Amino acid sequence: MNVESQKILIVEDEQPIRTLLEYNLQKVGYETVLAVDGKEAIEKAEQENPDLILLDLMLPKMDGIEVCKTLRKKGIPIPIIMLTAKSDELDKVLGLEIGADDYMTKPFSPREVLARVKAVLRRSGERNEPVAVSTTLKSGSLTVYPDRYEVYLNDQALDFTPKEFELLVYFMQNKNIVLSRDQLLSAVWNYDFAGDTRIVDVHVSHLREKIEENTRKPTYIKTVRGIGYKFEETKLS
Known part of the structure; x- marks a missing residue:
């Protein structure tokens, strides 16, 4: 799958961070969709069917942990990278435990964001390809x-x-x-x-x-x- 056809849902209530993520992702060819709270995140995930979600931990209406948990309970397998603060160590672990694929600690550089997104999307793409019969x-x-x-x-x-x-x-x-x-x-x-x-x-x-x-x-x-x-x-x- 080409970058140009891949869609990223950015769930972040802080406008400067949201703008930074959107700018850098669009600059290399990703399509972006935005959400500013947990409930909107679930709606956009279901409506837009993105290839990956960048999900802030601390959100209005419903936090990132609950969003992740809800999406997984609904059987929505979209890869999720959680965005956390340095003090959220327990929440990082919980996020991974309930189905997040990765996490990034704020502040993060545009290079790190793009590298993590690329890595998770590549792994997700490999999972979705037909699997040859392999040895037990x-x-x-x-x-x-x-x-x-x-x-x-x-x-x-x-x-x-x-x-x-x-x-x-x-x-x-x-x-x-x-x-x-x-x-x-x-x-x-x-x-x-x-x-x-x-x-x-x-x-x-x-x-x-x-x-x-x-x-x-x-x-x-x-x-x-x-x-x-x-x-x-x-x-x-």
């Missing part, structure tokens, strides 16, 4: 079907956000290999620059909560101190 991934009681976006643990289906699923698949395709946080950012988030590696830690934490029997002593995803993580091959007992 197994380790211990964990089974993943990449072509069907399904995960089973002890034959019980598990629910994952798209990004959690992609991270798990990448781990299982690289069993017993130590992967740095920067490697994971590049491979799973398509970042072509140094990003915030905390986003990796948040998603790893979510994966552990879903697949590990004891998150303090994980069987599958091991922390390699000072480097990153390793997914260990596990045999059925």
